[in-house]
Amino acid sequence: MEENILIIHPRDNVAVALRTIEAGEQALAQGMKGFPASEDIPASHKIALRNIAEEEEIIKYGETVAVSIRPIKKGEWVHTHNLESKRWKR
Amino acid sequence: MELTGYQRKDGKFGIRNHVLVLPTVSCVNGVVNRIGREVPEAVCATHPHGCGRGGPRDVEILFRILTGMIHHPNVGGVVLVGLGCEVSNTKRLLPLIVDSGKPIEIFNVQEDGGSLATAGKGAAAARRILSEINSQPRVAFPWDQLLVAMECGGSDALSGVTANVALGAVSDRLVEKGATVIFGENTEMIGTAHVLARRAKDAQVAKQIEEMVGRAERITHEVMGDLAGLVISPGNMDGGMSTIAEKSMGCIVKGGSTTINQVVDYGEIPAEHGLILQDGPGYDGDSMAGLAASGAQLMFFSTGRGTPVGFPALPVIKVASNTRIYQAMKEDMDVNAGSLVEGRPLNQLQAEMIDLMIRVINGEKTKAEVNGMEVLTFMTVHPPF
Numbered sequence: 001m002e003e004n005i006l007i008i009h010p011r012d013n014v015a016v017a018l019r020t021i022e023a024g025e026q027a028l029a030q031g032m033k034g035f036p037a038s039e040d041i042p043a044s045h046k047i048a049l050r051n052i053a054e055e056e057e058i059i060k061y062g063e064t065v066a067v068s069i070r071p072i073k074k075g076e077w078v079h080t081h082n083l084e085s086k087r088w089k090r
Numbered sequence: 091m092e093l094t095g096y097q098r099k100d101g102k103f104g105i106r107n108h109v110l111v112l113p114t115v116s117c118v119n120g121v122v123n124r125i126g127r128e129v130p131e132a133v134c135a136t137h138p139h140g141c142g143r144g145g146p147r148d149v150e151i152l153f154r155i156l157t158g159m160i161h162h163p164n165v166g167g168v169v170l171v172g173l174g175c176e177v178s179n180t181k182r183l184l185p186l187i188v189d190s191g192k193p194i195e196i197f198n199v200q201e202d203g204g205s206l207a208t209a210g211k212g213a214a215a216a217r218r219i220l221s222e223i224n225s226q227p228r229v230a231f232p233w234d235q236l237l238v239a240m241e242c243g244g245s246d247a248l249s250g251v252t253a254n255v256a257l258g259a260v261s262d263r264l265v266e267k268g269a270t271v272i273f274g275e276n277t278e279m280i281g282t283a284h285v286l287a288r289r290a291k292d293a294q295v296a297k298q299i300e301e302m303v304g305r306a307e308r309i310t311h312e313v314m315g316d317l318a319g320l321v322i323s324p325g326n327m328d329g330g331m332s333t334i335a336e337k338s339m340g341c342i343v344k345g346g347s348t349t350i351n352q353v354v355d356y357g358e359i360p361a362e363h364g365l366i367l368q369d370g371p372g373y374d375g376d377s378m379a380g381l382a383a384s385g386a387q388l389m390f391f392s393t394g395r396g397t398p399v400g401f402p403a404l405p406v407i408k409v410a411s412n413t414r415i416y417q418a419m420k421e422d423m424d425v426n427a428g429s430l431v432e433g434r435p436l437n438q439l440q441a442e443m444i445d446l447m448i449r450v451i452n453g454e455k456t457k458a459e460v461n462g463m464e465v466l467t468f469m470t471v472h473p474p475f
Contacts, residue, residue, distance in 0.1 A: 003433055006251060008343075016251050016330070018431045030433070044247035045330035058332075061343055063285050065336035078332070085281075085333035 005029045005047055009062035014046040014078050016060075021047070027075065038075040046078040058083050091448050093236060094228040095387070096166060099191025103231040104163035105387045105451045108133045108403045109219045111169045111212065112159055114183060115140025115176035118199050122171055124209035129216040132169070135159060135402035135466040141176040142474040152178050154357040155468045157186045158383025160194065164403045166226065167193040167219035169212050174200030193219045228452075234363055236269040236451070239386035240344045242278075243374035246394025246411055247329030250340015253392030253411035253427040259440040260390060260447070261346030265364050272360065272384055273345045274368030274377050276306035281335035282342050286367070291351045298353040302369045344392065356469060357383035371469050374399060378406075379468035388450060390443070398422040400458025402466050405450050408457055409443070422457050 005015040005027045015029055021041040026034040041047045046060070052072040057064040066083040076082070095103035111134045113122045119136040126134035139152055156178055160168050168190075172180035180196045187194060195215035202208040240257050242249055261271045279286060283303035290296035311318045322334045331337045351362040356370040357380045370380035374391075378401045381389065389404055391397075394411035396419045410416035413428035425443055430436060450456055458464075 006431070008251065008255060042330065044251065046332070060336060061339040063282070063335075063339055065339055066333045079330070080327060080332050083332055085335065 003028050003030055007032070007049065008060060011059055011062040013049050013052055013056075013059045015049050017041040017043055017045055017047055019043050036075055037077075038073060039077050041077050048072045048074050048076045048078050050074050052078075091445075091452075092230045093233065093448065093451050094453075095163075095231050095235075095451065096226055097229055097231070098163050100161075102163040102385065103229075103235050103387070104166065105405065105453075106164040106403060107166040107223055107226055108164055109167045109169065109216050109223070110135060110159060110162075110165045110403055111171065111216055112156065113137065113140065114156065114170065114172040114178045114180060117141070117173045117176065118171050118205070118208075121199060121205050121209045121212065124205075125169065125171070125212040125216055128209070128213040129220070131220055132216040133165075133402045133464065135464065137466040137468065139468065139470065140173075140178045143470055143472055144177070144475060145472040148470050148472055149177060151356060151469055151471075153183070153186065155379055155383050156183060158357050158359075158385070159402070159466070160187045161190055161385075162382065162403060163385060163387055165192065166223040168195070169215045169219065170194060170196045171208065171212055172196065172198040174198045193222055195219065233264075233268040234270075236264070236388075237360070237384070237386045238264055238269060238271050238447070239378075239381035239384075239389040240271060240273040241374065241377060241381065241389055242275070242341060242344055242392040243377075243399070244393040244395040244397035245340075246415075247326075247331065248411040248428065248431070249392055249394040250331075250337070250343060251411070252430045253394065253409045254340055254344040256409060256425075256427040256430065256436065256439050256443060257344035257390050257392055258346040259436055260443050261344065261365065262348055263440060263444055265346065265348045268363065270360060270363045270366060271345065272354070272366040272368055272381055272386060273342075274356075274370030274380055275341060275372040276302055276369055277310060277372035278338055278341035279303045280307045280310065280338055281333070282338040285339070286342060286350060289348070289350050291349050291362075295350060295353060299350065299367065302353060302367070344390075354384060356380040359385050373469075375465055375467040376469040378404075379466060388447065390447075392427070396422065398458065398461065398463045399465050400456070400461070400463035402464040405456045406458045407443075407447065407450060421461065422463075424457050
């Protein structure tokens with residue numbers, strides 16, 4: 001199966017969808033086991049690589065880019081509905 | 091493979107040996123365009139400035155950019171076309187360029203018989219300088235004499251995922267080889283000051299980074315008010331970027347991951363090697379001029395929406411973030427970083443980009459050079475009078 005998500009940094013807890021991934025479809029990155037997307041992930045949006053607790057940091061590029069505002073399960077879409085900016089409220 | 095270029099009197103090396111035809115003020119752009127039609131080998135860098143702004147910061151920037159273009163290592167000789175009554179007139183510029191060690195011929199439309207006569211004299215001068223410098227040989231130069239700029243513009247949702255990550259990999263490799271890498275765009279660092287400051291060489295550089303990004307954020311709020319949040323726009327969010335920090339990470343990743351050795355002002359020439367930050371604006375054209383005036387001999391420029399822009403006398407390597415725009419603007423794009431999405435390993439793409447860069451340094455033209463897409467414009471901070 002073709003890789004459809006990209007992990008930018010080994011520390012990251014989210015990956016980038018390289019194309020639109022449909023609910024139930026396997027998300028697959030280089031060098032890791034596939035896992036199902038639990039909802040539709042639009043192209044270039046983020047998918048959770050593991051379970052993320054409420055108020056846990058969202059890590060992309062190996063750095064904190066946001067904080068979750070509710071628990072996020074592995075395979076879920078990660079965007080403005082379940083995170084907030086640490087700095088500007090967007 | 092070795093790097094070759096043209097040794098300048100100040101010890102620097104140019105990777106091109108251009109004759110630059112530069113107006114001191116926009117009023118004489120037409121004269122410069124006429125010279126360009128007569129001598130197509132000359133690089134004619136018209137611009138919209140030179141007068142009508144009297145604030146000390148604008149005057150400082152004006153003189154820094156014009157002298158930076160004249161001193162630029164890729165420039166072998168200059169035809170400077172002035173008007174006579176402008177702020178950056180040739181008499182005021184002369185003391186700043188007299189020691190350049192390269193042939194410079196100066197004309198003024200108000201003293202040289204008007205526009206047509208000045209264009210004729212300027213064209214003859216451009217031909218004279220061309221024949222004078224054409225025989226200068228290329229010589230090998232070391233990596234620590236190379237200054238490469240990293241720029242992004244017309245970005246899309248993949249720019250921070252593919253193209254800028256590739257630029258970052260190239261940045262890291264260049265620093266490892268002893269070269270200097272510079273990038274600016276302070277508005278695109280908002281939200282990541284702490285990440286950059288952590289990589290600073292010392293506490294002083296860390297403080298400069300915090301101040302630079304803090305200032306950019308404050309000015310953005312002052313100018314845009316409630317719309318400041320649009321620095322991350324609805325379009326960015328539709329593309330999957332959730333916060334300003336996430337967007338900015340996708341920008342600063344183009345500088346790679348090495349220690350930040352210096353923060354320079356807009357158009358200032360770095361004193362350090364390794365990775366350098368420039369306190370310059372996010373707008374592509376203005377940013378490019380600052381990076382060029384800092385002495386960058388070459389620029390990597392990532393784009394996702396697709397911009398054809400180049401820069402006078404400075405080869406610009408265009409890196410597409412996605413295969414669609416690489417195909418759609420094939421004549422404008424030099425590298426396809428969209429190949430990362432199709433499973434190409436980053437180290438392969440990095441090697442291809444370094445290899446292309448060395449060929450460009452040694453004379454191969456970039457697409458923007460072939461197409462003649464040079465644009466010169468630069469930052470001002472006050473409205474005109």
